[in-house]
Amino acid sequence: MDRRVFLQKAGMGAMALSLPQLPDGAKTTGMGIVVHSYGMRWNSKTPSSAYPGFTNALDLLDHCHQIGAGGAQVVVSDWTADFAKQVRAKRDKLGLYLEGSIGLPKKAEDVPKFEREVVNAKDAGAQVLRTVCSSGRRYETYHSGEAFQELKKNALASLRLAEPVLQKHKVKLGVENHKDWRAPELAAILQQIGSEWVGVTLDFGNSIALLEDPMDVIKTLVPFVFTTHVKDMAVEEYADGFLLSEVPLGTGILDIPAIIALCKKHNPAVTFNLEMITRDPLEIPCLTDGYWATFADVPGADLARTLRMVRQYKAKAALPRISQLSADNRLAAEEENILACLSYSKNQIELK
Template identity: 70%
Template sequence: MERRDFLQTASLGAMALSFPQIPSFLKEVRMGIVVHSYWSRWNSKTDSKKYPAFTNAIQLLDHCHQLGAGGVQVIVNGWSTDFAKKVREEREKYGLYLEGSIGLPKKADDVPKFEQDVVNAREAGAQVLRTVCSSGRRYETYHSPEAFAELKKSALASLQLAEPVLRKYKVKLGIENHKDWRAPDLVNLLKQVNSEWIGVTLDFGNSMALLEDPMEVVQTLAPYTFSTHVKDMAVEEYPDGFLLSEVPMGKGILDLPKMIDLCKKHNPAGTFSLEMITRDPLEIPCLTNAYWETMSSVPGSDLARMLRTVRGHNYPGGLPRVAQLSAEEKLALEEDNIVACINYSKTKLGLV
């Protein structure tokens, strides 16, 4: 067993004790909400009386508490010490968990700001942070094997800069499979870093964009998972490949109960956070040459499997689209989708 794997396994019991506000096998587990679920409402410019904009973590905590959610995952960037304390007070008042979403340092000069963000997140009560290693989707951002190799190199360097800070403050950092890393790539990155403080924020659906089977992704990444982005997915064929959408839980094709059980098995103290993004479908152009510029090692069988999945699952009435809606209608649909998912998690997934 590698040192990192040993440390991770050994730390699970201690981890459960170190999260007084985070659900564990000794406490009830409720679905939380990722800030990106409020795709339209977060920092919205729409003047809406019914759906006023959320501009900070406290407003998000208040609203998610009203919905009966278990906690939030929210962006931590440039908080003051005073604001972090106010977030902690609000979180403790409601008994919610808090996770931060944070950027990585790209160079040594960035480490002081990263450290301050970690300190503020910890002061607010976050003991798990989420991050990403790339600025965009793999097939849209990187156009050669060399470009993607450079991402791997820079990601490792950033994590090596971040690790001493995380170790110093005993804060966990989860790297999201953010339509950039296929699951084996991400595991390889973690093994290079080899730290008990760096693991995975497991997104249940993202890796479909990279032609991975979502259940295999969960099986591969669950042993390294600190936090989650729970979602259900639907698909639809289009000439260049397929369209991919988050849809309300229970209406998509993912086996959510099995995925959640796998995560619980490997990390009983872990949280489940909803990321239901209400938007137009994403285009996954897997039948174009450009898509394959960084995917040459992916077997054709993965493409064939995904296309069979797409052709075998028609979403009734076609995938949801929002471009034709007014700003107020988008806000209303977003809220309806989030509420539907929270209710589903209570009635069908046992996250109550």
């Protein structure tokens, strides 16, 4: 698919900006890999000699080093103190950076477990953790305004439980815009928390699913950015709305260099983590009644603008679909997509 940029460049690519400050022990500013980029290989139960599965963070770090990535963002749940030390030794040996992905405490009784995971992540070398407030997509999980308000109440409570732990151990937590919060909603939550230790894991493309303009999302959330999920997106119409796919960087509709530059401007220490999920397109059913259950305040103009964008930047070829491929071919597609993105990051946006 030919590159079709619809975001305003506004001269960002020409800015002379500082490179990210590296975590202790890291020797590269290269783009890292989010564990979810390897959704098919992470804890894979599909035997493959060509693409063996990764059983833990050590395997993932080894592979990231082999393919020239700068680091990894990986789930830290249920690590032991000994395993955290093994991860730290591996990270230091390979010269990579490490970030953790962690769940929030839901109630006071969960705080000790959360603190153990924060400590283990820090001991392993992570200075930044990523989290989400909702495991499901907003339009699929919440079916009333009341249900979504309950999520908001619970999210605030969880972040307030987490914040003293983060402050105590001097570890930063980035809340992802995870197809749950629209950008102003997430910004408002962070302002209510009001902590230097709680900010954003800025996903470049998720919020298209919530009928938001990608650059508006970036501009709203970038003042809070600690870390990122870097991706490019492609779109296509379908009967109930539009389809949304992650595609290799530089082949979709996002202006990746402009977004990278804006992130660096606001936080020179920001890390860039690739989340290239190889899967069939997601259905965004924005023309159905059910989709709108939690969007009472979203203007129709946002729907109109999004559908115009979908029509204007429709992929010339059908969006990639992998479910019909053999297991090995799906694994091959996953690896090829990640390698293509790393090549783009080194050659086009000079993350080396």
